[in-house]
Amino acid sequence: QVQLQESGPGLVKPSETVSLTCTVSGYSMTSGYYWGWIRQPPGKGLEWIASIFHSGSTYYNPSLKSRVTISVDTSKNHFSLRLNSVTAADTAVYYCARGSIGFWSAYFGYWGQGTLVTVSS
Amino acid sequence: QSALTQPRSVSGSPGQSVTISCTGTSSDVGGYNYVSWYQQHPGKAPKLMIYDVSKRPSGVPDRVSGSKSGNTASLTISGLQAEDEADYYCCSYAGSYVVFGGGTKLTVL
Numbered sequence: 001q002v003q004l005q006e007s008g009p010g011l012v013k014p015s016e017t018v019s020l021t022c023t024v025s026g027y028s029m030t031s032g033y034y035w036g037w038i039r040q041p042p043g044k045g046l047e048w049i050a051s052i053f054h055s056g057s058t059y060y061n062p063s064l065k066s067r068v069t070i071s072v073d074t075s076k077n078h079f080s081l082r083l084n085s086v087t088a089a090d091t092a093v094y095y096c097a098r099g100s101i102g103f104w105s106a107y108f109g110y111w112g113q114g115t116l117v118t119v120s121s
Numbered sequence: 122q123s124a125l126t127q128p129r130s131v132s133g134s135p136g137q138s139v140t141i142s143c144t145g146t147s148s149d150v151g152g153y154n155y156v157s158w159y160q161q162h163p164g165k166a167p168k169l170m171i172y173d174v175s176k177r178p179s180g181v182p183d184r185v186s187g188s189k190s191g192n193t194a195s196l197t198i199s200g201l202q203a204e205d206e207a208d209y210y211c212c213s214y215a216g217s218y219v220v221f222g223g224g225t226k227l228t229v230l
Binding site: 104106111 | 124153155157159169172173210214217218220221
């Protein structure tokens with residue numbers, strides 16, 4: 001059974017960088033599938049942030065691309081997200097998820113429970 | 122890039138059918154057969170209900186179905202049950218990126 005678990009700081013100050021990690025268990029990331037980050041501001045809808053393949057191939061939301069880096073560490077079976085220059089608008093629950101075999105299919109079949117990141121001084 | 126357009130809310134009585142629409146453009150929904158749908162209960166992670174427009178993952182009942190016509194995709198839930206009350210989101214490939222809809226709250230009366 002594929003399981004994903006997000007980890008990271010719950011509180012970040014404005015203008016700082018937030019780093020999140022998603023640890024995958026029950027499945028080797030090198031076996032395939034894209035892996036992604038999706039966020040959801042409180043009371044609002046879902047927003048795709050970025051996706052990565054185990055080889056390092058990446059895709060980014062154009063509206064966030066300048067501030068986001070997604071990376072993968074297959075030796076630890078985890079992938080990470082860095083979002084810099086955060087503002088209150090970045091306050092959200094951040095989910096990691098297993099995507100589709102090909103990026104174009106663009107679906108997310110397994111999700112972590114989500115981690116709330118609050119941007120506040 | 123803009124979010125896909127969904128109605129803010131829909132409702133139906135137990136046993137009835139409801140359809141949720143998801144309207145995009147020829148650059149996303151209309152351009153590819155890669156639309157997915159997610160169900161989200163309060164405080165929970167989203168759950169994949171439909172992918173590739175009309176395919177159901179294992180475990181999703183066959184009273185849930187998806188379709189697409191032009192730039193609009195649709196999710197239909199028949200035989201409504203109380204547990205279907207949730208938020209629903211559509212999602213589409215948009216050629217090198219992914220876009221979600223704004224979400225629809227389904228109320229079972």
